[in-house]
Amino acid sequence: MSEKEIKNLEEIFEQRIARDEKIEPKDWMPEKYRKTHIRQISQHAHSEIVGMLPEGNWISRAPSLRRKVALLAKVQDEAGHGLYLYSACETLGISREELYEQLHTGKAKYSSIFNYPTLTWADIGAIGWLVDGAAIINQVPLCSTSYGPYARAMIRVCKEESFHQRQGYEIMMTLANGTPDQKEMAQDALNRWWWPSLMMLGPTDAESVHTEQSMKWKLKRKTNDELRQQFIDQTVPQADLIGLTIPDSDLKWNEETKHYDFGEIDWDEFWQVVKGHGPCNKERLSARVNAWKEGEWVRDAAMAYADKQQENKIKKAI
C-alpha cells in the first residue's frame, strides 16, 4: 500500500472514531491502534487472572459458609473476565499462548495492586470495596470505548464488578459494626489498601505517557487525576458511614472546588512495585508460571485426545 493510501485510510479511521463508530476486528486499523489495544486489553486480562491470587488466598479460610461461597463465586467471576478479555485480545491477531508468554516472562504488566498481600479476612472486604471500586471507575468509561469487542466485554465485566464492590463494602460494614477486634481488623485493612488503591488509577497526568493518544482513541475518556478525584469523592463518605477513618491527615472537603483535597501519594513506592519490588511480585508471578507449567501435561492430553477423536470421526466417515 502506498503512503498516500495509508494516509487516506487513517483519515477515514479517525473520522469513524470521531463519529463514535465501533471498530471491529476485520476493519482496517492503524498498527499503533492495534498494538496499544493489545497492550491495554492484555494488561487488563492479566490483572484479572493475577488478581484471583490474593483473594484466592482466603477461600479455604473464609469465616462462614456464606462468605466462602460468595468469595469463590467472585474469584470465579475474575476468571470469567480474564476469559472474555483474552478472547477480545485474540481478535487483534495474537494468540493466548503468546499473551501468557508475555505475562510469564514479565514483558506484559498487570495491575500493581495485586502485588500487595492479603493478611487478614478484612483484606477481602477492602479489596472488594476499594480495589473493585477503583477498577469500576477506570472501567465504566471503557464500555463506550472505540474497539467493539473490548467495549462489549467491559459492559459485562462492569456489571459484575459493581456487584463485587457492594459485596466488599458489606464485608467491611459487618466488621466495622462488629466486635472491637473486627473493627480493628477493618481499619487496619483500610490503612494498608487505601494508598495502593489511589495509585491504581495510574500515575499523575504529568507522568502518564499513554494518556493523550488513548484519549484520542476513546480508549480513555478521563485522565488519571480526574478518575482518582472521583474515586476519593465517592469513597470518603462511604468510610464515614461505617465509622472507619481514611488514613490521610490532609484529607478535607474543599467547599470551593466541591471536591476532597488529599495528601501526597508516595509515587516512589508505586514505581518500586511496578518495577517488581513489591511485597508479592515474585510470588504472584511464580504462582501463575507454576500453574501453567504444572498444567502442561493436562493441556497436552486434551489436545492429543481431541486429535484422536477427530481421526476416528474421519475414519468412520470414510
Add this chain to the structure above:
Amino acid sequence: MKKEKLIQYIYGIADNALMLGQRLSELCGHGPNLETDIACTNIALDLLGQTRSYYQYAAQLTGENVTEDDIAFLRTERQYKNVLLVEQPNNHFGYVITRQFLYDVFHLLLLQELQNSADLTLSAIAKKAIKEVSYHQRFSSDWIKRLGNGTEVSRQKVQEAVNDLWKFTDELFQLTEDDKSVIELGAGVDVSLLKEKYYQIVNDVLEEATLSVPELKWFRKGGKDGIHSEHMGYLLSDLQYMQRTYPNMKW
C-alpha cells in the same frame, strides 16, 4: 434418639460435600487452564451449596440456636463423618479428577435413591442436587477418558491416581449404625446396595479410558466413624481458622 440419628446421617452425606468442595476450592486460580479452573470452581460451588442446605436442615433439627456455621466449623475432627476419599489432597490434576470421578459416581447413585426418602427435606435437597451431580459425573468421566487416552504421560499420571485412590472406594458402601436406624425409618439409603452398580459404571469408564482396574484385597476405612487420615487435621486448620481464632462473632 431418632432425631440425633438423623442428624448424624445428614452429617454423613453433607461432610463429604463440604470436604470435597473445600479441596476443589483450594485449586481456584491454579488450574491447568482458565476453562478447567472455572469448571472445577463450579463444581465446588455446587457442593458447598448442597452442604449449606443439609447443614441448615441439621441445624434446624438440632435447635438451640445452632447455625450451619457451627456445624461446618466448630466440630472436632472425630465429629466429621466424611469418607477418607474426599479429604485426600490435590497432589496433581490426575488426583483431582480421579477423586472427583470416584466420588461423583457414588454421589449420583446415592442421590437417585435419596430423592425417594420419606424425609421430605432430604428428598427435596436430593432432587435439586441430582441435576448438579449429573453434570459433575459427566465432567469427571470425560476427563478420565481424556487423560487415559491422551498422551503416555497423562495415562501414567491418571493410572497412578486410580491405583492410589482405589483403596478408599469400598468405604463408600459401608453402613454405620446411624445409617441403619435411618434406613429403618425409610429416610435413608442402603448404600451397600449401590456397590455392584457403582463398580460397573466405574469399570466401564476406566475401560474406555484404557486404564486398568486395580485388584485390591485391602481397603481403607474409618472416615465414617470419624477416624480420618493425617491430611484431615490440616484441612480443618484452614477451614476452621477464623471461627477458632475469633469465636462467637458474626461475619
